[in-house]
Amino acid sequence: KAGVTQTPRYLIKTRGQQVTLSCSPISGHRSVSWYQQTPGQGLQFLFEYFSETQRNKGNFPGRFSGRQFSNSRSEMNVSTLELGDSALYLCASTTVPGEWTGELFFGEGSRLTVL
Amino acid sequence: AQSVAQPEDQVNVAEGNPLTVKCTYSVSGNPYLFWYVQYPNRGLQFLLKYITGDNLVKGSYGFEAEFNKSQTSFHLKKPSALVSDSALYFCAVRVSSGGSYIPTFGRGTSLIVHP
Numbered sequence: 001k002a003g004v005t006q007t008p009r010y011l012i013k014t015r016g017q018q019v020t021l022s023c024s025p026i027s028g029h030r031s032v033s034w035y036q037q038t039p040g041q042g043l044q045f046l047f048e049y050f051s052e053t054q055r056n057k058g059n060f061p062g063r064f065s066g067r068q069f070s071n072s073r074s075e076m077n078v079s080t081l082e083l084g085d086s087a088l089y090l091c092a093s094t095t096v097p098g099e100w101t102g103e104l105f106f107g108e109g110s111r112l113t114v115l
Numbered sequence: 116a117q118s119v120a121q122p123e124d125q126v127n128v129a130e131g132n133p134l135t136v137k138c139t140y141s142v143s144g145n146p147y148l149f150w151y152v153q154y155p156n157r158g159l160q161f162l163l164k165y166i167t168g169d170n171l172v173k174g175s176y177g178f179e180a181e182f183n184k185s186q187t188s189f190h191l192k193k194p195s196a197l198v199s200d201s202a203l204y205f206c207a208v209r210v211s212s213g214g215s216y217i218p219t220f221g222r223g224t225s226l227i228v229h230p
Binding site: 004044048055092099103104105109 | 156159221222
């Protein structure tokens, strides 16, 4: 069974640009959540999607957004990039949304560098 | 405020010795606790979880964790460390947020096992 796939793995952008990251969950998993990992802040929850609807959102500005498609694939978008947005963005999928009682299956991440 | 803390940025241990990676939490209600491991340039992998029941939880790769309600701790342990255990370890807890739940991760502890 294929794992969680994130694309692209690496990307470089400049301040003010926008970026879109993609996540394909494990087959049969309908819940997708996104996380930002930085050395200073650790791993922080961005948002969760299930059945094409955002269920929960972390404490991030509105520049961070996402969506989910009918095949459960998800994208996240960051607009008007800032230097502080440089991070590893991780996506995770699971079978049961919103309860956070089960195992999360993570992708390998998309490393974004903002210059 | 609900949170999880990993008081040590780095833990060093010699191969063959027992290891402990510390985690403390602060949540309202019953805690749902998790440990994940991240190898270089990889996503997180689930190790174990505590939801209810026995305070000693056994997980993957020989790891176990002890839930201590009075000390609000959930320390990760392994009787005999391997060099291949060297990685970044994250403790996570489910916290209530706006009528639902979100996951909150500690900042991570880098475990270095010396040959």
